[in-house]
Amino acid sequence: MESATVALGHAHGEEQHGPPEANQSSRMDRQTLGILLFIVSEVMLFGAFFASYFFLRVVVHPSSWPPHPYELPVAVAGVNTAILVSSSFTIHYALSSIRRGNRTGLKLGLVLTWLLGATFLFIQINEYVHLGFSARDLAFGSIFYGLTGLHGAHVFVGLVLLSFASIRAFRGHFGPEEKDHLGVEVPGIYWHFVDVMWIIVYTTVYIL
């Protein structure tokens, strides 16, 4: 039997021989589905840390938080939050650019995102140096460094992914078609996740 695959929305005259493409029951490409499943597992990991945090805060130290005499640099961390949040806009700009075929915008967006992420990490490490307490100081110190350090590790991983994407962008990879810029799309989704997690960490640990 002669057969051909015809996707709706395209011209039926353009028939091609061979079996239809393999069905993807998830209706998503594998890479995007993979990063989403990974993020689900990461949400559980952060959830475990947040559970510890709230246990310590509500059950162990209900009277004062942070315990006397420790203080957190709310303003500096706030500036750092603004830096990381702005990096979500730059990675989105990078992807919007490549969707329009603007390679310069892609490169600019990726480099800016990388620089903002690196600045965030640098300020956080600097904050650690000047905090005046360590992970050994009470459960408070442990959970503070555990939670913010876990997030910092994610920023570092995100920077590595952005480095690869940037190198590829400067080598002329990626194109406007959706399948041609998955190498930026996937790190982009991860970067937004890292951004959102920091917003939650900052609001919970530094503000509430």
Add this chain to the structure above:
Amino acid sequence: MHNPLRSEADAFRWAVIIGGGAVSVIVLTLLTRPVVGVIWAAALIGFGVGVAYRGARGSLPRDVALTRGGDGKYRLLVVANETVGGGALLDRIRDSCRGRESEILVVTPALASSRAAHWASDVDEAIELARQRMELSLIAIGELGLKAKGEIGDSDPNMAIEDALRVFAADEILISTHPPERSRWLEHGVVDRAREQIDLPIGHVVVDLAADRAVS
């Protein structure tokens, strides 16, 4: 239901929304007390979950890949479950295939008894019931002098049609349902969705099994 987070653009939109919510929590906390911020944050989370749930309802529009036949044979895809042996359906099949060299594929979706049974893949009984109905309908179609084969399909009738179209080069699809007041398929928009997604003639046959029984 569908995944509301499917691309970087979706992720960015959520990041902006969550960022906006966090700013309001921070401002409220700094202006009042942390407990007020916690209550506001909890309210926002609840609202956000509700919005996400509403946004995830329904199916996304999609294209269904078709296999085209090239041998001039008329191929009819019949999708039916409880009504698969109904008189109106058999009449329609006979009319559609009259005077043509035809090939018929009867797909009977295995309908789980409940949503819990569906999610737990507890569909053995449903598959067996579907098989029994399908075999009876194949006999009935054979008595019309037509050649037919049968398959058990996915419990989602639209997915069952899509699966069948990947291997069967249908020229027309017939979907058989109960009358509108008793049909869950019609309630869930199975026929309308199939017409939106599939660029083939799609016929809808209403089978009233009670009337069939009264006649016989």
